[in-house]
Amino acid sequence: MSGLGGRPNVNEEVLASLAGRLGVDPERLADLASLDAGQLWKLDAAVATMVAVEDNAIEVGVRETLESLPWPVRGAARGLLGVEA
Amino acid sequence: MSYPGSRLEVAKIAHVLGSDPSEFSFLAEVPAAVIRELRHELLAATYRRHEARFERLAGVSKMVPPSVTAAIAQKALGPQIAARVAGVLPVEDAVKIARHLEPEFIADMAPHLDPRRIGPLVAQLADDFIVDVGRLLLRRREWVTAARLVPVVALEPLTELVGLIGGAEMLQIALYADEPADLERVIDLLPDERLGSLVQAMAISAHLDEAVMLVESLSTTSVARILAQVAQQEAPVRNLFVDTVHRIRAWEAAIPGMSQLPAETLPALANVPATLDPQVMSMVIEAARTLDRGPWLVLLLISLDDEHVEALTQVPALQDPEMVAWIVDSVGASQRIVSAVLRDLGAAIA
Numbered sequence: 001m002s003g004l005g006g007r008p009n010v011n012e013e014v015l016a017s018l019a020g021r022l023g024v025d026p027e028r029l030a031d032l033a034s035l036d037a038g039q040l041w042k043l044d045a046a047v048a049t050m051v052a053v054e055d056n057a058i059e060v061g062v063r064e065t066l067e068s069l070p071w072p073v074r075g076a077a078r079g080l081l082g083v084e085a
Numbered sequence: 086m087s088y089p090g091s092r093l094e095v096a097k098i099a100h101v102l103g104s105d106p107s108e109f110s111f112l113a114e115v116p117a118a119v120i121r122e123l124r125h126e127l128l129a130a131t132y133r134r135h136e137a138r139f140e141r142l143a144g145v146s147k148m149v150p151p152s153v154t155a156a157i158a159q160k161a162l163g164p165q166i167a168a169r170v171a172g173v174l175p176v177e178d179a180v181k182i183a184r185h186l187e188p189e190f191i192a193d194m195a196p197h198l199d200p201r202r203i204g205p206l207v208a209q210l211a212d213d214f215i216v217d218v219g220r221l222l223l224r225r226r227e228w229v230t231a232a233r234l235v236p237v238v239a240l241e242p243l244t245e246l247v248g249l250i251g252g253a254e255m256l257q258i259a260l261y262a263d264e265p266a267d268l269e270r271v272i273d274l275l276p277d278e279r280l281g282s283l284v285q286a287m288a289i290s291a292h293l294d295e296a297v298m299l300v301e302s303l304s305t306t307s308v309a310r311i312l313a314q315v316a317q318q319e320a321p322v323r324n325l326f327v328d329t330v331h332r333i334r335a336w337e338a339a340i341p342g343m344s345q346l347p348a349e350t351l352p353a354l355a356n357v358p359a360t361l362d363p364q365v366m367s368m369v370i371e372a373a374r375t376l377d378r379g380p381w382l383v384l385l386l387i388s389l390d391d392e393h394v395e396a397l398t399q400v401p402a403l404q405d406p407e408m409v410a411w412i413v414d415s416v417g418a419s420q421r422i423v424s425a426v427l428r429d430l431g432a433a434i435a
């Protein structure tokens with residue numbers, strides 16, 4: 001913790017956000033602390049976009065895969081993928 | 086300040102993020118190893134976040150024949166997610182499905198494949214099929230992807246693919262190689278004349294510093310082969326390489342390779358404008374001492390032309406009596422001759 005009044009500084013906030021997106025401990029990203037907050041935000045935003053694109057690709061891929069499967073196996077595939085009919 | 090190798094790592098991480106490298110040029114102010122680590126975390130995260138889902142999709146693939154799975158992957162799943170699922174499929178299942186995929190689709194998947202996961206799969210695909218996919222990646226100028234896949238491609242298809250490209254393309258792939266061993270594999274496949282075209286491409290590349298840094302990570306034999314090609318270039322190219330080796334402080338990597346060159350090759354590398362600078366020759370001498378290459382250093386000194394010999398009188402390292410004593414001691418039987426030569430050059434000899 002650093003910054004005024006014991007609040008985490010902006011860099012620490014962004015690094016925590018980035019670490020959260022990557023699922024790693026913020027300490028693993030400590031070497032990026034030399035970047036300024038704007039640069040870190042830009043990096044964090046790009047990672048957020050990448051994650052969102054991948055999430056969307058998975059949702060679309062799962063939905064279209066289910067629609068493309070032969071109907072006799074669709075129910076079992078829905079169950080396996082945890083998708084409601 | 087830009088760190089050595091960071092610009093290339095910026096390009097690699099931008100590739101993972103699906104962005105233009107210019108958007109992340111600020112990352113070049115971070116050491117390359119840090120950007121590389123972040124890239125690995127990004128790639129790991131793409132799997133970690135959805136691994137259970139990829140495994141369930143892999144499970145669905147077992148419900149239908151491989152040909153149907155392949156058709157669905159191409160029509161519905163898309164290359165990005167298909168690449169992730171390929172990384173969690175049992176190899177034998179993945180091979181059966183891959184045989185039904187179009188090379189174009191696999192080339193679309195390639196940027197999203199994790200080489201560490203798909204090596205055993207690629208090893209079981211037919212060489213012709215790998216070459217077809219590789220041709221597409223080269224045609225699309227997918228250098229980062231091609232470089233990442235070098236370690237998983239077998240020797241025969243790799244040889245065929247390397248045979249399809251020129252020096253500039255080889256340089257691009259070399260620059261983006263993830264590990265020195267990957268680069269060494271490609272260099273080993275190149276006959277000397279093609280290595281010459283790689284050297285020419287390096288000379289006009291905006292990434293010359295990075296390319297010379299890569300040379301640092303190669304085996305002494307490969308460095309010697311590259312330096313032999315440098316020695317055959319026109320004077321401005323030779324000077325550019327020597328100047329770059331000096332500027333990036335790479336003498337300790339270059340000298341073992343230079344030591345393997347025939348003596349008649351040395352004058353071409355030693356007698357360039359860059360080595361007229363006393364600081365350059367001083368660093369060469371200091372590096373030779375660090376590496377204990379006294380006899381080679383003497384060989385280098387006697388390969389200098391008159392203009393360069395004259396410049397030696399200003400070299401700081403030769404004013405250091407301890408350094409000069411080391412040179413004389415390290416040449417054994419010819420000590421009197423070497424002492425006389427060094428004395429003639431104004432060296433601080435006892």
